Amino acid sequence: MTFTPKLTRPRLLTVAAIVLLLAGGAWLLKSRAAPAAAVAPTTNAGLSVSAVQPQQAIWGRSLQLSGGLFAWQTATIASEEAGLRLTEVLVDVGSVVKRGQLLARLTDNTILADLRAQDAAVAQARAKLTQAKAEADRSRAVKDSGALSEQQVTSYVIAEQTAQASLDSAIATLEAQRIKLTHTRILAVDDGIISSRSATLGNVVASGTELFQLVRQRRVEWRAEITGKQLSALKPGQTAKITLPDGQQVSGRLRLIGPTLDSNTRNGLAYIDLPIGSAARPGMYVRGEIDTGQALALTVPSSAVVQRDGNSYVFEKDGATKVAQRQVQTGRRQGDLVEITSGITAQAQLVRSGGAFLKDGDPVQWTRASDSANTKANKAAP
Numbered sequence: 343m344t345f346t347p348k349l350t351r352p353r354l355l356t357v358a359a360i361v362l363l364l365a366g367g368a369w370l371l372k373s374r375a376a377p378a379a380a381v382a383p384t385t386n387a388g389l390s391v392s393a394v395q396p397q398q399a400i401w402g403r404s405l406q407l408s409g410g411l412f413a414w415q416t417a418t419i420a421s422e423e424a425g426l427r428l429t430e431v432l433v434d435v436g437s438v439v440k441r442g443q444l445l446a447r448l449t450d451n452t453i454l455a456d457l458r459a460q461d462a463a464v465a466q467a468r469a470k471l472t473q474a475k476a477e478a479d480r481s482r483a484v485k486d487s488g489a490l491s492e493q494q495v496t497s498y499v500i501a502e503q504t505a506q507a508s509l510d511s512a513i514a515t516l517e518a519q520r521i522k523l524t525h526t527r528i529l530a531v532d533d534g535i536i537s538s539r540s541a542t543l544g545n546v547v548a549s550g551t552e553l554f555q556l557v558r559q560r561r562v563e564w565r566a567e568i569t570g571k572q573l574s575a576l577k578p579g580q581t582a583k584i585t586l587p588d589g590q591q592v593s594g595r596l597r598l599i600g601p602t603l604d605s606n607t608r609n610g611l612a613y614i615d616l617p618i619g620s621a622a623r624p625g626m627y628v629r630g631e632i633d634t635g636q637a638l639a640l641t642v643p644s645s646a647v648v649q650r651d652g653n654s655y656v657f658e659k660d661g662a663t664k665v666a667q668r669q670v671q672t673g674r675r676q677g678d679l680v681e682i683t684s685g686i687t688a689q690a691q692l693v694r695s696g697g698a699f700l701k702d703g704d705p706v707q708w709t710r711a712s713d714s715a716n717t718k719a720n721k722a723a724p
Contacts, residue, residue, distance in 0.1 A: 388705035393659060394646055394694040396682060401639040401674055404631040405575060407566040409611070411626040414561035417532055422525040423448065424549040431541050438560070439530040445554060446528040446541050453526060457519040464516050467509040474498070474505035534558045537624070562622045564594060564614040564630065570603060573610065575634045582614045584622070584630030592620045596632060639674060639681040640688055645695040647672065647680055656682075657700050659691035659708070667702035 426448035433445050481490055481498040528541075538555035547553070564584055568576065580596045600611040612632065616622045648655045653669055660666035670685030686692070693700065700706070 388663075388707060389696055389699055390707045390709055391665075391693045391696050391700075392709050393691045394643060395691060396640050396642050396686065396688050398688060399639055399641055400636050401641075401676060401681065403575075403634045403637045403674070405568070405572055405634055406629070406631050407568060407572075407612070408627070408629045409564055409566040411562055411616075411622050411624050411628060412565055413537065413557040413624045414563050414615070415558040416537065417534065417556040417558050418552055419445065419528060419531060419554040419556060421448065421528070421547040421549060421551045421553060423453075423522060423547075425546060426450075426526060427546045428541055428543055431539075431543050433536050433539070433554070435536055435539050437536045439534060439536060439556070441530055441532050443530045444527055445530055445536075448526040448528070448547070450523055450526040453519065453523050457516070457523060460512065460516040460519050464509070464512040467505070467512040471502070471505035471509045474502040478502035528553060530556065532556065532558050533560070535560045557624070560618050562616050562618075562620070562624055563597070564616060564622070564628065566612045566614060566630065566632070567607075567609045568599075568612050569609055573599065576612055576632065580632055580634060582630055582632045584614075584616070584628045586621055586628060587626060588621075590621055592616055592622050640683075640686075641676075641679040641681055642692060643694060644675070644678050644680045646692050646697065647682075648697040655697070656686060656690075657693040657697045658686065659693075660703075663705050663707070665693060665700055665702075665704055665706055667700075 428446060429449050430447040431445075432447075433439060433443075439445065478498040478501065481495040484490055485492075485495050534556040536554055537557045539553070540551075541553040564582070566582075576596065576599055578596055578598055582594045582596055584592050584594065586592060594614040594616040597613045597615045600613070603610040614630075614632070622628075642656065646656050647670070648657070654672050656668050656670055657665040658668050668685050668690075671683045673681035673683045675681070693706070
């Protein structure tokens with residue numbers, strides 16, 4: 343006799359629930375697996391970029407330099423007489439003066455008195471000469487008659503010569519007094535502008551005391567610091583342009599190049615004349631450039647150059663789908679173009695823009711782009 347277990351209602355419900363759960367799980371697994379199998383694996387192509395090739399153009403060449411502004415030459419105006427008091431000061435710092443213009447006066451009372459006394463001394467010496475000459479003439483007239491001895495005639499002639507010498511000495515002293523009188527008038531030694539004044543009304547000055555400093559002819563020059571390597575590119579007559587601290591630009595011309603270099607810094611100086619009356623003032627420190635002619639330039643758009651850690655880089659096409667990072671040296675700039683002096687060749691294919699998001703060896707997707715913008719910019723460049 344076989345025993346058959348009897349299924350109760352709760353057990354039937356439990357079995358039915360388990361069957362449903364198993365069927366649902368199988369269906370879910372099948373539905374998820376099917377789409378996954380249908381999707382084929384793909385490779386990430388990276389950033390979409392366009393290529394640009396460097397272009398060659400004739401560009402103006404210049405040297406970027408810095409240096410101070412100085413007076414072309416300064417003149418010291420000083421007192422030539424000692425012990426005289428300043429009675430009048432007629433100019434101040436910034437006064438534009440002409441050669442020979444009166445700048446100050448010194449007291450002249452004592453010199454005028456000495457001058458009058460010397461005038462009298464000259465008159466007295468001239469009278470003595472007249473008397474001595476008359477006596478000498480008489481002695482020469484009677485010399486052959488025997489009325490006077492040879493010794494007496496010689497004495498009269500010597501007295502005449504002595505009187506002449508005394509007159510000459512008195513006249514020389516008178517001329518010296520007149521010169522001293524002119525020294526009481528302090529005059530400008532050249533055209534220019536007063537850059538400093540130490541003359542004070544009422545001061546008693548000593549001989550050689552500086553009273554004024556004068557910037558000769560109001561000429562200011564830029565003394566640009568240059569290296570030994572830059573010397574060969576410079577020639578007198580080249581044009582220059584400086585930028586003043588307020589942003590104003592002033593043009594000038596290279597006058598001469600210093601014949602020696604400083605033994606400590608190994609730098610030399612280029613002397614650039616600036617126009618008279620410009621806003622340039624001695625004592626300023628400025629930056630500028632000197633035009634050294636024209637030369638061939640290898641140029642790329644500035645967007646193709648990436649700055650990282652103080653260096654310049656471009657990304658060059660490396661194979662069909664990758665880029666290689668190249669360090670380059672940049673030079674001149676014109677508009678949106680920058681010169682590449684080293685690091686790439688003219689045949690290189692570069693990433694036009696977006697290099698900031700790339701690194702060496704990254705995969706990219708190249709798109710077609712025209713180089714017309716770069717070409718037009720180069721044609722427009724002078």
